[in-house]
Amino acid sequence: MKTVRDIGEFGLIARLRNLLVTKDRSVAVNIGDDCAVLRSGVKGKYLLLTCDPVVEGVHYRPGTPPDRVGWKAMARNLSDIAAMGGLPRWAVVSIGLRPDTPVRNVEQLYAGLRAAAGLFGCAIVGGDTTHVAREPFVVVTLVGEVERRRLVCRSGARAGDAVFVTGKLGGSIRGKHLRFIPRIHEARWLTQHFRIHAMMDVSDGLASDLQRLVDAGAVGFDVVSRAVPRNGSLRAALTDGEDFELLFAVDARDAEALKRRWPFRLPLTEIGRAIRRRMVLLDGVPLTVRGYDHFA
Ligand code: ADP
Ligand code: MG
Numbered sequence: 001m002k003t004v005r006d007i008g009e010f011g012l013i014a015r016l017r018n019l020l021v022t023k024d025r026s027v028a029v030n031i032g033d034d035c036a037v038l039r040s041g042v043k044g045k046y047l048l049l050t051c052d053p054v055v056e057g058v059h060y061r062p063g064t065p066p067d068r069v070g071w072k073a074m075a076r077n078l079s080d081i082a083a084m085g086g087l088p089r090w091a092v093v094s095i096g097l098r099p100d101t102p103v104r105n106v107e108q109l110y111a112g113l114r115a116a117a118g119l120f121g122c123a124i125v126g127g128d129t130t131h132v133a134r135e136p137f138v139v140v141t142l143v144g145e146v147e148r149r150r151l152v153c154r155s156g157a158r159a160g161d162a163v164f165v166t167g168k169l170g171g172s173i174r175g176k177h178l179r180f181i182p183r184i185h186e187a188r189w190l191t192q193h194f195r196i197h198a199m200m201d202v203s204d205g206l207a208s209d210l211q212r213l214v215d216a217g218a219v220g221f222d223v224v225s226r227a228v229p230r231n232g233s234l235r236a237a238l239t240d241g242e243d244f245e246l247l248f249a250v251d252a253r254d255a256e257a258l259k260r261r262w263p264f265r266l267p268l269t270e271i272g273r274a275i276r277r278r279m280v281l282l283d284g285v286p287l288t289v290r291g292y293d294h295f296a
Contacts, residue, residue: 007295025039035049069109080142094129109138163272165271187199
């Protein structure tokens with residue numbers, strides 16, 4: 001019998017997508033982007049909805065300080081709201097705990113969750129609690145909002161677009177994966193000043209995430225290897241993941257103005273171009289390495 005390992009995480013999500021097709025007119029963007037995009041009835045705005053888990057042993061090592069785990073659990077979801085150009089508003093948090101967990105640890109977990117949410121004016125308004133026999137987990141579900149004209153999806157890149165990434169990629173396991181700042185302010189600035197054609201956050205590594213932009217849209221990408229801003233090797237930058245930086249495409253005619261006006265200390269780097277062939281190329285050659293897959 002076929003297992004999820006056989007088809008991989010991408011293959012599984014593709015199947016779920018076919019199962020979950022909806023004709024509901026309130027759903028503007030269904031599975032396949034960083035958040036679902038919903039017509040909530042608020043004039044001029046969309047609701048954004050996302051949920052991401054963190055599980056001990058998968059997303060953090062046993063013994064990680066609970067406030068760091070809480071920060072990461074919230075910040076991963078905030079990063080998905082950033083990727084759509086939105087602002088986070090409300091969160092609910094489900095936790096699975098072993099019965100012998102010190103209460104203090106749970107309070108520290110929530111201090112981390114609140115610190116990350118509070119940085120962007122997001123309130124935690126509920127959740128659920130269960131016991132677990134083995135690995136504890138935290139699942140944050142986040143609701144955000146975005147002005148309709150500032151929504152950015154994974155799908156909108158056009159051939160010839162300039163492709164940018166914020167920050168540096170790779171090596172997040174050395175600590176950044178527990179401490180990163182979701183790029184909400186940067187994404188808001190981008191959508192305020194430029195027409196961003198497509199955007200996502202880099203969670204599974206540049207190689208896999210560029211492929212997701214290809215899958216979602218009508219173009220491919222050619223990346224210049226020496227341009228990729230990185231903390232370690234090129235391979236690490238392409239495949240490590242958990243960078244939670246912004247990856248986006250703009251009209252090439254906007255590239256110079258964007259670089260000149262970028263007001264943040266965080267690096268902003270042009271790494272390549274969108275191309276007609278729906279493939280990910282590195283220096284013109286098809287890229288074969290892949291980033292993180294939960295099952296493959
Ligand atoms: P991200 O890393 O930005 O959270 P992914 O690339 O992991 O997003 O997920 C791709 C898409 O698949 C998202 O739109 C997400 O909502 C959807 N998805 C992932 N897992 C499931 C699931 N178990 N059921 C329904 N949709 C899912
Ligand atoms: Mg994402």
